[in-house]
Amino acid sequence: xxxxxxxxxxxxxxxxxxxAKVSPAxxxxxxxxxxxxxxxxVRHRRASRMVLLPIAAAFALLATWAAATxxxxxxxxxxxxxxxxxxxxxxxxxxxxxxxxxTAAPPAPxxxxxxxPTVDEPPPVQSAPPPAQTTSRPSSTASAAATASAEEERLYxxxxxxxxxxxxxxRALAAWDAYLARYPSGRLAPEARYNRALCLVRLGxxxxxxxxxxxxxxGDYGTYRRxxxxxxxxALSGDAAP
Amino acid sequence: MKTTTLTLAFxxxxxxxxVDRLRRQERSALAEAYDLYHGSVRALxxxxxxxxxxxxxxxxxxxxxxxxxxxxxxxRAQLKTFLLSMVLNHAKHYVRAAARxxxxxxxxxxxxxxxxxxGESEASRSEIARLLERALDELPLEQRAAFVLLELEERTSxxxxxxxxxxxxxxxxxxxxxxxxxxxxxxxxxxx
Numbered sequence: 001x002x003x004x005x006x007x008x009x010x011x012x013x014x015x016x017x018x019x020a021k022v023s024p025a026x027x028x029x030x031x032x033x034x035x036x037x038x039x040x041x042v043r044h045r046r047a048s049r050m051v052l053l054p055i056a057a058a059f060a061l062l063a064t065w066a067a068a069t070x071x072x073x074x075x076x077x078x079x080x081x082x083x084x085x086x087x088x089x090x091x092x093x094x095x096x097x098x099x100x101x102x103t104a105a106p107p108a109p110x111x112x113x114x115x116x117p118t119v120d121e122p123p124p125v126q127s128a129p130p131p132a133q134t135t136s137r138p139s140s141t142a143s144a145a146a147t148a149s150a151e152e153e154r155l156y157x158x159x160x161x162x163x164x165x166x167x168x169x170x171r172a173l174a175a176w177d178a179y180l181a182r183y184p185s186g187r188l189a190p191e192a193r194y195n196r197a198l199c200l201v202r203l204g205x206x207x208x209x210x211x212x213x214x215x216x217x218x219g220d221y222g223t224y225r226r227x228x229x230x231x232x233x234x235a236l237s238g239d240a241a242p
Numbered sequence: 243m244k245t246t247t248l249t250l251a252f253x254x255x256x257x258x259x260x261v262d263r264l265r266r267q268e269r270s271a272l273a274e275a276y277d278l279y280h281g282s283v284r285a286l287x288x289x290x291x292x293x294x295x296x297x298x299x300x301x302x303x304x305x306x307x308x309x310x311x312x313x314x315x316x317x318r319a320q321l322k323t324f325l326l327s328m329v330l331n332h333a334k335h336y337v338r339a340a341a342r343x344x345x346x347x348x349x350x351x352x353x354x355x356x357x358x359x360x361g362e363s364e365a366s367r368s369e370i371a372r373l374l375e376r377a378l379d380e381l382p383l384e385q386r387a388a389f390v391l392l393e394l395e396e397r398t399s400x401x402x403x404x405x406x407x408x409x410x411x412x413x414x415x416x417x418x419x420x421x422x423x424x425x426x427x428x429x430x431x432x433x434x
Contacts, residue, residue, distance in 0.1 A: 008433065
């Protein structure tokens with residue numbers, strides 16, 4: 001046997017063969033240790049389940065309660081940061097612009113009736129439209145408003161400010177026109193058209209106001225501001241009657 | 243699941259029953275598996291690790307892990323083969339610890355030295371075995387496993403490949419490289 005590796009392998013094999021021969025007592029001891037360790041493992045897993053499951057159940061219940069009561073929304077909600085249409089406060093009673101309930105539409109000033117410069121004060125606008133009607137506005141418009149481009153929002157906000165904050169109706173009318181000229185199919189175009197019609201009412205441009213409102217009353221924009229427009233038209237017609 | 247069931251059908255009825263009971267976490271099944279296979283598992287653990295105490299720890303770790311590991315057993319091999327593959331999969335830490343222990347013993351005790359060629363005396367065989375152990379410590383684990391399975395346990399390359407879960411040719415290649423390195427090392431240490 002000249003190969004040193006063969007000799008070494010034989011020697012090591014002999015050594016390990018001897019080492020692997022263990023007494024029955026040692027075999028039995030190892031067997032007991034294994035079975036005991038397995039039992040401990042099972043007990044640990046059971047104990048973990050007994051602790052973790054109630055915690056998980058309590059957490060799930062808490063999350064469900066928070067979601068149901070709105071607490072979760074209050075914790076995770078983010079305030080709007082832009083001055084876009086969604087941040088506009090809800091309007092008070094009076095000349096109701098579109099979105100008096102919806103968050104995507106501008107509000108009307110609470111003292112709007114007294115601000116009507118010239119002609120007859122439009123009676124219908126004294127009574128705010130019922131909420132059920134105002135909420136019938138197409139929801140797609142609201143979601144679209146949230147993603148309106150910055151420029152579109154800027155133009156809309158400028159008109160809105162002149163209309164509902166400074167109440168400069170001639171300037172507001174020009175601003176609504178500017179918005180609609182730039183974005184005739186803009187995401188806030190229906191609101192802008194309705195507000196423009198209100199400006200015309202305020203400015204006493206009755207024929208133009210009626211023409212503008214008729215589109216809403218006909219349902220060209222679905223149910224959006226349809227009821228309010230009908231009432232306004234009735235009021236304008238009544239005022240026009242002798 | 244269907245494949246597993248079909249393959250298990252080729253096992254011996256008793257073995258299949260044992261696997262089923264192990265999957266149901268039956269304590270008696272684990273005891274039975276130990277009684278059946280502890281000899282083979284202990285022998286391989288001892289040969290791979292090269293340290294009796296650590297090999298005993300490895301044996302215990304393998305059997306304790308068996309009730310969970312059995313869910314990965316697909317029945318394509320025998321349960322014994324599965325257990326031996328578990329030994330190799332769990333051996334890394336133990337081999338490293340044993341190698342550190344041997345290296346430390348060498349540093350503070352005997353250094354490898356030239357061994358007489360007679361090799362017939364007990365002292366000579368013991369010294370030769372110790373040199374081979376140290377040479378094995380320098381091999382990557384997969385080459386070490388190949389040497390242990392094929393040379394020390396004298397398994398066929400088919401069996402060894404099945405235990406390790408690699409192609410037979412790869413197993414032979416690993417053995418070739420292992421033996422080349424071991425020879426070089428033994429010659430460096432004066433074995434002729």
